[in-house]
Amino acid sequence: MKKFLILLLTLALTLSLTACGGDTTGGESASDDGSAEGTTYSFTVGTNTAEDSVNQLLAEKFKELIEERSDGAVTVTIYSNGALGGDAELTESCIAGTVDFIIGMTGSLVNYIPEAALFDLPNAFPDLATAREVLDGPILADLQAAYEAGGLKLFGYADSGFRVMSSSKAVRQMSDFSGIKIRTMENPNHIAYWQALGANPTPSDFSELYMSLEQGTLDAQENPYDLIVANKLYEPQSYIIETNHLLHTLNMVGSKATYDALPADIQQLVSECAAEAHQYARQMADERIESQKATIQDAGLEIITLEPAMIQEMADTASNVYDLVREQIGDELVDELLAQVETTSAAE
Template identity: 40%
Template sequence: MKLKGNKKRLALVIIVLLGLFMSIGHSSKTEAAAETKPEYTLQLAGAYPSTGNTPRAFVTQKIKEMIEQRSNGKIKVEVYLDNQLGGDREILEGCQVGGIAMVSQTTAPQVTFIPELAVFDIPMLFDNLDLARKVLSGPFRQKLEPLYEKAGLKLLLFEPIYYRETTTNKPIKTINDFKGIKIRTMENKYHMAFWKALGANPTPLNFSELYIALQQGIVDAQENPYEIVWANKFYEVQKYLVNTHHICFILSIVMNKGLYDSMPAEYKKIITDSMNEAGNMLFENAKANNQALLANVVKQGMTVIELTDDMKQGMDKAAKGVEQMVRKDVGNGIVDDLMTAIKNAKK
């Protein structure tokens, strides 16, 4: 009987030891798995300046910090601004083929790759940035995501941050005052059609030549966000700033879709969560920055002109012609979806 008891105790010891060895082995495997988690180095490229403490440059750095910290350094983000990896077209092409992981830019250069984005070239869409954000963070954004995916891109961030405004050396206080104004625009057929409909004379011109052109009177006016007006000192050669709010300036961040899809689920969550938080940060930072920049140009002597109801109605009418151009080029579907989203957001 005693021998049987010893055998039982021996068997129990063996079971405990086996359990201990299995636990140690499982722990070792878990630690090994943790140690062998894949590591990534992601390039985040933008053609805009890294200097000047701009909201775009600020949030780009924040995205780097958040992703690296939340991944415990397993995902490293290398930021390349100031056209270091090329202009807007080149970096987007690089992202498509996988040479650049992520790209931060406005929707304007993406129209060549995703024609439906021309919908954002329709002027006078959003009465204010809060309305724009409500529209672009709701169901309409979900309609954009497959368009980006078709182009090989994963849409990670999509935020309205500025408006294109008008600066001029001639006061514009009625809709008729736009007539005959020689205004520098982008070489964009929709933008040019809008200004022609207002009676202005749109003049595409290399941006690097714009300050001199304004100074010498080659053109009377230009249209850009406050940030660009301030950074390029257009207040030195322009008397008036008209808050036309005619085109919404939307910042997007996209990622190579194949790369994104290949990442572990927890890494995808880190990236998307960081982008969502960065979007909130960007929007609030840009709104505060806009107010500060407007105050700065006023201090430099610019006179601010707000649209009257008649001016707004006249510009809305001119925008309808551009809407028809966009419908002809990309179809009614995406335009109708956007107009419905705007109408619903106003309720």
């Protein structure tokens, strides 16, 4: 069904008058100043997450802002819950220009944008404030260049806080990780991390996760509270372990082909609205987390907060992931990130 929907969308885009990868109507050409007065644009935004998620809130805010500020010249249709495909399908469709924008986690982009592996460094950020300041800083331009080389336009970063582990088994000390069957993304760095801790990582599609946990073919998974609650992943589980091993970094990206074909005024509008929507998503992530924890505890789960010494032991045990990432993208970007984290942390 997902592939059928993608085919229908592609056919519709091909048969319509097209500018910048999105449908256009109006028939007037761009003016001398690069604007497209009289032309209308219809964009698609795809996500692979439930509607009750920060991803969805980011998409809805972008839609609200750009439709309002364009005075109706731009309309946005949001496809949630993987309606246009899983992470890989969405990314490939966006690069090809058959889906205009997608919103997802950086971890799903590594096979397409190697530099996104920067966000696979365990415990790279000591807290959310540091992470957000760094990602809004000079390193953003370097990452935007890397995304463009891969056919995607990066507009900024949001997050859903840190990723935690849900499990049918308690984890209170390092030995408790041994043999736990945990679902991971199709990401070699994530797999290497859990292997280093002694767990048994099993990559699988997100759409299959709930059933695998319910049937007991998996013991555990790792995601931010936002997605755990939105997709009710806590229901088949008994514990939440606050591993906080990775920032759940979100980004809205667009097809570079789509964006480059837009007139200058629409490009500016897309960039401004997307940047504002990312900031809004961060705010909403912060506001939602306490109620999400309460939902999980009301369902009878125990939330285990690990001691700082154990968090450090986990980071030390999985330090080989840093070597893997350096092999994939070189030292320059890794060193730049770590230096900016250190500088920002020291200034706070």
